[in-house]
Amino acid sequence: MTPYRLALYWAPEQDDALHVQGSTWLGRDAATGEAMAQPAVDGVDLAQLTADPRGYGLHATLKPPFRLAHGYAAAREAAAALAASTAPFELPPLSVHDLDGFLALREDAPCPALHAFADACVTRLDDHRTPADAAEIARRRPERLTEAQREHLARWGYPYVFGEWRFHVTLTRRLTAGEKAIVMPAVTAYLGDVPGVPRRVSAISLFVQPSPGAPFTIAERLPLRG
Template structure:
């Protein structure tokens, strides 16, 4: 099977960040509809945002994995995890250069967010099919630290727990001149919506039907078991 499931955080539909980021990427992961992107001076945003557009606007909690026991069983486990997690405050966000990628990041540490991501990794792992040799190879284990290689072997992904960094990707990896051009325009574009503190009330299940398909939001699971 090539279908994959991912556990992501994405802004609520009523959050202005959902609309602004969907337009920036050129696609709404809730509906799958294309969106008209803002005009960016000196750079083709359609090309620069092509990679994150396929994944949809999100922050990774548990990265995409092939299903070991089918969608229903994994969704039930995610539903139980969400029900047992209390909503929490997410710090305001800012536009960052994250290793050459443009991304929104939190302005201060958030222990509840780290704990939520850790739980997503561990609690859903029984539903993850083991990584194949090719999947491991694509992570370039020879370039990883010893801890990252251990995470890759155990959890199928190197950047979990202490190696995890909350981020909402806005571009492909940019050159220095491209970053200098795009970052201030992104800061201006996201200024009003990124700065708003918000409450994390949902765990989003994103699905990918085939290896080449875009990710879509399949379910939004309320934290704390709320409606």
């Protein structure tokens, strides 16, 4: 059965401590689909603060979720061809950042290869994307976007691509100042040194959503072989 939506993400390998600890923080393992007991954070409801990212799983977006125009097998073949032509590369150390009110892991140094990889995921798979309909466009609140972001939304179905793209592994919803004061030190301490250890970008992770509103799971990791 063709899933409702497909997304191309970077995700830490299943045996990486970042996958284990990050998934535990969110409360769900996208590799297995299993719920996980979250750490206790005094003063906030962590389950509520992580509800949105929990549904998507621990990841950084390369090509955002899209409805399939030609079925899963065809899109998977295109992603495999991209992976076969892309060489693995080093990922800079990560750390917890405030990203417009959301807490996320971001890279601590520029990485041109990472941006080129995301750009290629957007363009090389776009023939397999069903164009966004009016409701999907409206949900992006185009009136609040910059001109460049609106152009990307119209052309690529997502405003934050190419020069607007920022690598990030989302850890919370948008927080109030009071919530941030509690949660930022808590998640930084909980993850410890794990985000900053050396790791390589060595695969494209295909995340699928089987039906509208369902959580995303990892269908396959395609090794980079270029």
